Amino acid sequence: MHQAHPALRQPVTAADRVLQEIQRAIVEGDIAAGSKISEPELARRFDLSRAPLREALARLERCHLIERIPNAGARVVTLSTAGLLALYQLRENLEGLACKLAAEHMTEAEITEVRQLLDQHLSSQRVREGESYYQEAGDLDFHYRVILGSKNSYLINILCDELYYLVRMYRVQLGMNGPRVSRAFDEHKAIINAIANRDGELADLLMRRHIAASRRNIELQLQQMGS
Amino acid sequence: MHQAHPALRQPVTAADRVLQEIQRAIVEGDIAAGSKISEPELARRFDLSRAPLREALARLERCHLIERIPNAGARVVTLSTAGLLALYQLRENLEGLACKLAAEHMTEAEITEVRQLLDQHLSSQRVREGESYYQEAGDLDFHYRVILGSKNSYLINILCDELYYLVRMYRVQLGMNGPRVSRAFDEHKAIINAIANRDGELADLLMRRHIAASRRNIELQLQQMGS
DNA sequence: TAGGTGTATATTGTCGACAATTTCCCGCCA
DNA sequence: TGGCGGGAAATTGTCGACAATATACACCTA
Numbered sequence A, B: 001m002h003q004a005h006p007a008l009r010q011p012v013t014a015a016d017r018v019l020q021e022i023q024r025a026i027v028e029g030d031i032a033a034g035s036k037i038s039e040p041e042l043a044r045r046f047d048l049s050r051a052p053l054r055e056a057l058a059r060l061e062r063c064h065l066i067e068r069i070p071n072a073g074a075r076v077v078t079l080s081t082a083g084l085l086a087l088y089q090l091r092e093n094l095e096g097l098a099c100k101l102a103a104e105h106m107t108e109a110e111i112t113e114v115r116q117l118l119d120q121h122l123s124s125q126r127v128r129e130g131e132s133y134y135q136e137a138g139d140l141d142f143h144y145r146v147i148l149g150s151k152n153s154y155l156i157n158i159l160c161d162e163l164y165y166l167v168r169m170y171r172v173q174l175g176m177n178g179p180r181v182s183r184a185f186d187e188h189k190a191i192i193n194a195i196a197n198r199d200g201e202l203a204d205l206l207m208r209r210h211i212a213a214s215r216r217n218i219e220l221q222l223q224q225m226g227s
Numbered sequence C: 001t002a003g004g005t006g007t008a009t010a011t012t013g014t015c016g017a018c019a020a021t022t023t024c025c026c027g028c029c030a
Numbered sequence D: 001t002g003g004c005g006g007g008a009a010a011t012t013g014t015c016g017a018c019a020a021t022a023t024a025c026a027c028c029t030a
Helices: A014-027 A039-046 A050-062 A081-105 A108-127 A132-149 A153-173 A181-196 A200-226 B014-027 B039-046 B050-062 B081-105 B108-127 B132-149 B153-173 B181-196 B200-226
Strands: A066-069 A073-076 B066-069 B073-076
Touching: A014 A039, A014 A050, A014 A153, A039 A050, A050 A066, A050 A073, A050 B050, A081 A132, A081 A153, A081 A181, A081 A200, A081 B081, A081 B153, A108 A132, A108 A181, A132 A153, A132 A181, A153 B081, A153 B153, A181 A200, B014 B039, B014 B050, B014 B153, B039 B050, B050 B066, B050 B073, B081 B132, B081 B153, B081 B181, B081 B200, B108 B132, B108 B181, B132 B153, B132 B181, B181 B200
Parallel strands: none
Antiparallel strands: A066 A073, B066 B073
């Protein structure tokens, strides 16, 4: 359907580069959530004209990092409990589906790669005990592989291009990296096992539970922050 | 999360207007599937500059009607069996989820409105027996209402803004309007009943079956076209 | 003082032209 | 004759300036 996925395609145009920079800045909170976006200011800051900047803004809107109102400008999204729950509700279903499809379509070679990846991440995780950055990267990597394994380009596009930046934004800015580390690893292992056994139904179920657990974890943290 | 949904927001800017025109042109086959898109040509044709046109192209890419390659231009998507199946696979799951959520979140008033809508469409359908345009419109209308009833803005965005134009393109260009008319109406009725009973699980199941039936219908037509 | 109105400012949307890249075509060579 | 550069044409990406719209502020009125 298309050859190399945009998510892992390296930037070739100026708009691509500035998009990545702004994406990172928003996700990491460098540009505050809820703040207004000024096109002239950003253009100066990244030293380019407004044309490629606006192209980048269009794509930022696509991945839900900003909201635009015609003739009135753009704002960075505001993070909310309701938004987070809606997002995870969708993730649960979509990644569950991705697992089911991955069980049907992943090659043995791809499965082996994911397993190696898990072992590798686990060992490097033990060394860097507690450093959440590596957990984050490893976690994302696993989910990405499974999603790509579904071989459904629409599904891949939605999850990797449109939803994941926002997921990361919530994780980074609300500090969602609790003590689920080793448990998450076990869950990942169980999921890839189900995929390897070509048991799509089970893989679906396990992934839904995996994400639901993560969601409950977040809900708890939010709740005790609010009180 | 946001007030009025972009799908039903009337165009205010020139880019909005040309977007709608090109969308219609592509969906109806006025601009052939698979054909290359020339920015200068379209700009002349719609009598505006390339800036708003490029804005429109960015959004067309978002709803999968065109595919862009950096520095090399854009092409209208090509319709394929594989693409259609992948699309419907996703639809089944997402609209199933939408039903489940609608059963939880739709107000009684909204449910009543949908029921009135169904009766209305049914009666006008009987009059215009066989005119597929009205079936199409009525069908879309029903699905839209249910999706909006989910109250999940991410889900709404994906289904109404990003996937439905492509769904319509397949329906229009491959002539997907078989003799499922009255059966589809019954299925719609069953779905809204389940939602009214707040039986999300059943509503989910019925919607999946409803779309799966539509998919099988399409597969059959494709198959006998190919032979 | 509160509210509305009108102007001034700032921001977004659009335009036409230039730069960079790709594509196409022609000639050249094995 | 077939494949491989090289250059010309066309197309996309980027720029700076102008037009249209929205926001902010001061002023006037009740």
